Amino acid sequence: MLKKIGNTLAYTGLLFIILRLFLSQSFIEQYYSNGVFLKIASIQDFIFGILPFSVAILIIFIIGVFGVRKLFVQEHGGSFRDWVFRIFKWTIGLAGWFLFVWGFNYNRLSIEELNGFKTAPLSRVELLEETEMVTSNLIRFYEKNEEQIKSQYDFIEVDSFIPYCKQLINEIAPSLHLNPRKNITARQLKPKGLLLKFSTAGIYFPYTGECNIDYGLHPLQKPYVLLHEYSHGLGIGEEGACTFVGLIAGIRSNKAIIKYSVLLGYWKKLYRQINKVDKEKASQFRKLLPISVLNDIESIRKNSSQYPDIFPKIRNSIYGTFLKSQGIIEGLASYNRVVTLHYHYRKAHPAHEKWLIHN
Numbered sequence: 051m052l053k054k055i056g057n058t059l060a061y062t063g064l065l066f067i068i069l070r071l072f073l074s075q076s077f078i079e080q081y082y083s084n085g086v087f088l089k090i091a092s093i094q095d096f097i098f099g100i101l102p103f104s105v106a107i108l109i110i111f112i113i114g115v116f117g118v119r120k121l122f123v124q125e126h127g128g129s130f131r132d133w134v135f136r137i138f139k140w141t142i143g144l145a146g147w148f149l150f151v152w153g154f155n156y157n158r159l160s161i162e163e164l165n166g167f168k169t170a171p172l173s174r175v176e177l178l179e180e181t182e183m184v185t186s187n188l189i190r191f192y193e194k195n196e197e198q199i200k201s202q203y204d205f206i207e208v209d210s211f212i213p214y215c216k217q218l219i220n221e222i223a224p225s226l227h228l229n230p231r232k233n234i235t236a237r238q239l240k241p242k243g244l245l246l247k248f249s250t251a252g253i254y255f256p257y258t259g260e261c262n263i264d265y266g267l268h269p270l271q272k273p274y275v276l277l278h279e280y281s282h283g284l285g286i287g288e289e290g291a292c293t294f295v296g297l298i299a300g301i302r303s304n305k306a307i308i309k310y311s312v313l314l315g316y317w318k319k320l321y322r323q324i325n326k327v328d329k330e331k332a333s334q335f336r337k338l339l340p341i342s343v344l345n346d347i348e349s350i351r352k353n354s355s356q357y358p359d360i361f362p363k364i365r366n367s368i369y370g371t372f373l374k375s376q377g378i379i380e381g382l383a384s385y386n387r388v389v390t391l392h393y394h395y396r397k398a399h400p401a402h403e404k405w406l407i408h409n
């Protein structure tokens with residue numbers, strides 16, 4: 051029985067892998083991202099949305115236990131060749147089905163192609179301009195809304211931010227030429243640190259269509275990370291594009307704590323980039339922030355330090371290689387593309403600035 055399932059998975063999986071080599075970007079955009087994927091997602095949301103627990107973790111556990119057994123326990127009478135073939139078969143099956151249920155989206159049109167704006171790597175001057183703009187907005191926004199932000203922590207603690215962020219992402223989707231996903235499932239994974247210990251704040255699990263974030267994240271990180279995962283759920287593979295879509299959605303929120311969470315998350319990304327090229331400039335930007343914002347940054351750092359990475363290098367090299375295999379040439383550096391995307395998007399859409407500036 052298991053052998054039959056394995057064979058069917060492997061043959062169909064192989065077919066999807068071969069298809070991936072021949073399908074054009076525009077074909078994938080039109081028929082997969084705007085067709086087949088939406089049907090798959092709605093079935094996943096219907097099945098897995100009603101369950102009270104994360105099936106993603108259950109599947110990872112089963113595949114883990116089953117995989118380890120298959121890897122290390124040689125069946126009685128089976129040859130070494132059979133054993134290698136079996137591993138190969140299951141790998142092809144899982145990889146091919148990964149593409150079918152979500153992964154073809156890696157090869158759809160990019161977010162800038164979908165929205166008709168051009169991007170080019172930012173010069174130092176442009177990066178400084180973006181950081182200056184975001185820093186001044188963050189300061190102005192915080193000073194105007196400090197009390198509201200402090201009084202809205204409950205909104206995160208009682209999980210109300212989960213359906214609220216879903217609404218935000220679905221509202222922004224059509225204006226970014228993406229399809230909303232009304233019933234997408236999101237969960238906080240327990241125990242705390244389950245993902246963080248693998249240098250991961252959240253994960254979209256393609257086989258079940260669930261967005262998961264680590265329960266141990268600092269409350270101020272949760273909306274920023276969840277909006278990123280929801281963006282994956284809309285059929286975006288690229289990391290920078292997901293943060294970009296989440297940022298645009300969060301900035302439009304009229305819940306102060308949500309807007310603060312995404313502005314702060316984005317500011318930290320900019321700070322890290324500036325810090326790599328000009329430490330002094332980075333420290334000048336940091337000194338401009340109100341003391342309460344600096345305290346929040348410190349509190350996030352302290353919280354993260356409770357979950358040290360178990361295998362930081364292994365995770366980074368596996369995920370970096372994986373992203374490259376899906377056509378994301380920059381690998382892990384693609385996370386930083388949010389800055390380039392946001393800079394060029396706001397230049398092409400002056401109306402967007404009003405959301406940044408508007409309290």
Ligand SMILES: [Zn+2]
Pocket residue numbers: 278279282289292
């Ligand atoms: Zn991601």
